[in-house]
Amino acid sequence: MTAPVQGTVADGFERVREEFAAVVAAEPDLGAQLAVRLGGRTVVDLWSGVAEDSLLALHSSGKGAAYLVVALLVQDGVLDLDRPVADHWPGFAAGGKGGVTLRDLLAHRAGLVGVEGGFTTAELADDRLLAERLAPQRPHWEPGTGYGYHAFVIGALVGEVVRRATGRSLQEIYDERVRVPYGLDFYLGLPESEEPRYLPVRPMRGTAPAPAPDSLTGIAFNLNATPPTDLVEFANTRSVRALGPASSGSVGSARGLAKMYAATIGEVDGRPPLLTPATLAEFTKPHATGIDLVTGERDHFLLGFEAQGVRYPFLGADAFGHSGAVGAQSFADPASGVAYSYTRRSFAPGGGGGARENERLAAAVLDAARLT
Template sequence: MGVRVNGTVAAGWESVREEFEAFVAFEAHSPEAQLAVHHEGRRVVDLWAGEDTDGDTLSGVYSITKGAAHLVVALLVQDGVLEWDRPVSSDWPEFTGDGKERLTLRGLISHQSGLINTAEGFDYEEMADDALIAARLAGQKPFWEPGKGYGYHAFVIGALTGEVVRRATGRSIQEVYEERLRAPYGLDLYLGLPAAEEGRWKPVLEMLPTPEQASALAEPLPELLAVAFNAHREPPMDLISYANHPRTRELGPASAGGIGSARGIAAMYAAAISEVDGRAPLLEAETAAEVARLHTPGPDLVTSEPDHFGLGFKQLPTVGPRAFGHSGAAGALGYADPDTSIAYAYTRRRFGFPGGTAPENERLTAAVLKVARGL
């Protein structure tokens, strides 16, 4: 359909634009996508494609939000305010019972608590409220013994880790993110969209599957996957309705409620590992290595994915052994790779099939890393 690619690339990065153009040319429906890449702290790729998307467009980025929230946690550990191996209950006394009192922050942030949801789930208003989620989960019986397995806490992990941050600092994880990261670096990635930025927000768009894809989507979800994605309610939570809900935009729940652009995501990961505008990298090398290190060998009890998490970030073996980042349900991906000094972000407003990291990220990442390694 000839969707036009707009934006710029620095000299030497033209092959990344060519890969982006090739992907867009074969899409049956406009992905409404953005791609931004920083190398050694400097933006070298700034591209977008779509009928109603430009480089400034903001939209729901789902679990990309976890990367922002858990960069906050990593900074607080680095500062000595939090400790990876301190029991969660030391900061949050109500977090007890059924083995929860033995779980450390390290175990919590690597999705080992078993508190993937409540038995009854949450409605859209409740799912936007991290404090409410945390209060209910503190007394919930885990779906497995804490620390004895791990599984993706898709819509609640940021509420749990955020409550630890709130108890230790007196500030919400959203407030600390705004003060330490978003405002100082001018990031177009918000955990709570200001009213002044609403004019740049555009909704996540529905998936347009083929008949074969639609048939696959109609299959029932495995039990724990349904619980983790709040689909065990009647009616099940719709992911697109969640991202576009006004309370999600307003409150910015730390698991999956962020609103942003590829520019904002890439700039955040660049600040994490690179010198930016004369500022030292946010993360010391030791901290960056620890959050990237595999903490969950074996299969994820919710998604069945193997070797899934570091500390708050996903494992990214196809990028590099020290890379860390997170995907987003509509197809987005953001990450930092200290070995190549790359910070990468891809977003799409058109929900891709089957959800999760969109397959085009493999080709785009390969193109980016080829240039970076050549330099």
């Protein structure tokens, strides 16, 4: 039996509710949330099959928060995009990586997608342990000659640069500068007190073909480990949620992510935008064109953030955000002033932004926003 759609939409966004209802009717066990802000104001706040304040496993959605922290530190002058990583982290120069810059890391051009034999769950859960394993490794391709999604490791790599430049973890800075001031229900490290609101992620129905463990895709998604990483089991592990690895361990709600992205591009709660026009322009330039060596996607990345205007051509060219493996999708579209977030409890075939419903939901949102 399909759970009812609950929540509200602003005048003019009624079709978005209809599309959301159609999505959840097509997949009765889905469990989903949809939140949209326009010019900082909430215009869509819907849920079905979960509670209004449920927290869900959002996997790689946390990368968006990690890139936001880096953007803030670049904006402050604390980090320089074109400075070699090894200037902050000398051990990183091993294996021919001495010339890799922070910009290269953010553009997924470093070639450091994984390690031989894979990582343990304990390592994947802890960005410090990941950084220790990655520092001495040789890249899987010559840095700068191509790019590929650093799925499980990019948060640890940029996080180690942040830690060495500031003396504090990326997660701490995110809490202090973003999550707490805005009261966001989106966490890189879920407190024990919030655990009762967490709904364990459910596996998808049926199976999808797995890439070869020794392929770049298999290595990037830790399928070369023994046993290979199961994303459902990983998300449902308390230590992962507690430590909040920035690449893979985020937990939250659609409301939290929509508000975070709204705050990057406009005024929210009386606060000015988190990013200045110059910083926003820098981080929304294409930085990884051609074919992603890991995912096969074309023109996949801006600076860190996924190029959402490539994935959804009805968005502006500078639309930025990040998907999550369960089928979550979140972005800001500066051209329209829309901040969008869709979260789901059950894994979607294709995962991440490949969840088919995101295109229909986001298109309905943009149509409504343009008429408002």
